Amino acid sequence: MKRLLPIALLLAACAPAVRPQPVQVWEGSARVLLTVQQYRLTFTVNPVNYALSGTLANLSSGDRFEATGTLLPGADAAELSVQITPGNVPRLNAGILGFGISGVALKSDAFLSGQVRGELFDGSLRVNGIRYPLTLRRVQ
Template sequence: MWLPVLALTACAPAVRPQPVQVWEGSARILLRTQDYRLTFTVDPVTHLLSGSLDNRSSGDRFEARGTLLPGPDGAELTAQLTAGDSPRLNASVLGFGVSGLSPKADALLGGRVTGDLFTGSLRVGGVRYPLNLKRVQ
């Protein structure tokens, strides 16, 4: 009776915990230096990345979803950053208005990971800002 259960258990793929990566650094955005912390995990099979980017200067947090694709000269990181569950603006004047508008702009994070360094950019509203991060965990 236990033999079929053991056989099925042996065929099931092993679930491996995904290590959490933490990166810290800064970018100069609109003449001000902003400190950032990027925290994420990567699925080793699909290379899908999920986590968050924290602006430590302003206290804002953005959800990060993207990929970390390995390559011969490092890995290519691309992630869409969204405001997530932040408060939304709902306003109207004489029947015209906005609904569900986030006061935080979405952004795109992209660049190359070489060893413990990320060199890339944060694109907000079509403008690219250089961003350098160092792995701390």
Template sequence: MQVWEGSARVLLREQNYRLTFTVEPVGHRLSGTLDNRSSGDRFSVTGTLLPVEVGAELTAQISAGESPKLSASILGLGVSGLSLKADALLSGRVTGRRFTGTLRVGGLSSPITLRQTAP
């Protein structure tokens, strides 16, 4: 199991994250969780950690899963089943014990930096 911690500035606010995952060595598939330590939210993570000449490329889908849904109507117009939390994409490069990449949420990209914690 790998644990990475760091931060990203999302919508003008600094957010602290902890990414925890395991990697299947044959297919390089990863699965785990991303905790937003600033808000207390937890998301599931699936993707790949592919070795490259220097380090590895990480690409992962972040899913809100079974987050609360909004159902509302005003004057006969409304929404039903709208997730209150957005899915996201995490991508970037691992070099040594440092991950530098992008967290893309709802069409907005934010730079993110994570450091691997001691095993």
């Protein structure tokens, strides 16, 4: 048992150190239907597999959504592809005379995609099949 302790210490010393992932915060706006909406995208990226996880907040309405996807590095720009989901939101259950709907989420899923060049994200937010141009600037 005493012989195994130095070997275990050597193996532990060779293991890569876990580095905290820096949090990135991006803010900007998009014209959705007839109004301008302010957004904040907060996320971390795993440097090994480029997996992104975080939240997208609609600052205009106060809604918050889960964000998962990738931020793939490129020669000129990084490609951001993120699925936006409302998470656990209230669901609509309604019926009249036996006909109705049940389990319909009150908030829609969305897809955020575009390119990151330096401190600027230029892309689109697709909600219910409609694309809205979105520009975000890095604030942290």
